[in-house]
Amino acid sequence: MRAHVIAPILLTLALAACVPTGNTLPNATTAPVTGHDQLLADLRILSADDMEGRDTGSAGGERARAYIVSRFEAIGVAAPAMGRLQPWEMAGRSREGGKLYSGVNILGVIPGTRVTDRYIVVTAHYDHVGISDGLIYNGADDNASGVATMLELATRLKAEAPEHSVIFVAFDGEERGLLGAKHFVEAPPVPLSSIILNVNYDMTARAETDGKLWVTGTYQHPALRPLLEPVVARGAISLAFGKDTPQDTGSDNWVEASDHGAFFRAQVPFLYFGVDFHPDYHRPSDDFERITPSVFANATDLAIDAFRALDRGLSR
Secondary structure: OOOOOOOOOOOOOOOOOOOOOOOOOOOOOOOOOOHHHHHHHHHHHHHHHHHHHHHHOHHHHHHHHHHHHHHHHHOOOOOOOOOOEEEEEEEEEEOOOEEEEEEEEEEEEEOOEEEEEEEEEEEEEOOOEEOOOOEEEEHHHHHHHHHHHHHHHHHHHOOOOOEEEEEEEOOOHHOOOHHHHHHHHOOOOOHHHHHEEEEEEEEOOOHHHEEEEEEEEOOOOOOHHHOOOOOOOOOOEEEOOOOOOOOOHHHHOOOOOOOHHHHHHOOOOOOOOEOOOOOOOOOOOHHHHHOHHHHHHHHHHHHHHHHHHHHHHHOO
């Protein structure tokens, strides 16, 4: 997400003993869970050492992809007509300069009950920056958290269907230049004109920094803000609007800072949900044990409340 600056620091990576080890892929489960157990399990598994930082084209990235596919299947999220996987090949940035990457987006769809032919596309990138100088960049907040939030939303939409049809996309290649998102808007599974909104989750766990889950994009799409302003805080976490005006410059402007940037450039309405920078951003210390479970749970509930408000209010 955002600046994509890799700043290695020396530390000992020590995930809790409950994370998977070796090369065994954790099995998804359809068994009921209590509260936010599955949300936290998804975050823990995707940010484990076994995933090797989930770099695009890596074995760890492939393991993460297999896990997300298994979760979509367990939840009961169908594949769109074009299939579950959307492979692509594109030049992107690397530590050594330009490089050709082969990545794979993961897709799912839940039909709407009121507006079946117009789509909200919910996105979160599952890749991170891999391994550097022998240190694993696990990317718990960036962006195992956003994927876990997306999977939690999918679970709840299967229990209580959305009004609009929803396409879920776990993007690959965000850290290499929004590559998966760029390919998606060039080759969408439905006509681009039928996509009425992109909701992008990138870094949803560490809201304790300022108590805010930021919403970027209402400056570009002011009609969306009144739909979100009534959404009440969850615990100590509330929505905050910004990072999207001409006065927001440099790293304070998030309009093109993550995958929603590809939708913005394609003139598709977007909203980005994410937390502010924190000291573990793009460092090997962005680990599961740095997450406060109650904060992440509240931020995810808030993100889902916001989605429900948008789903109810759009097209009316």
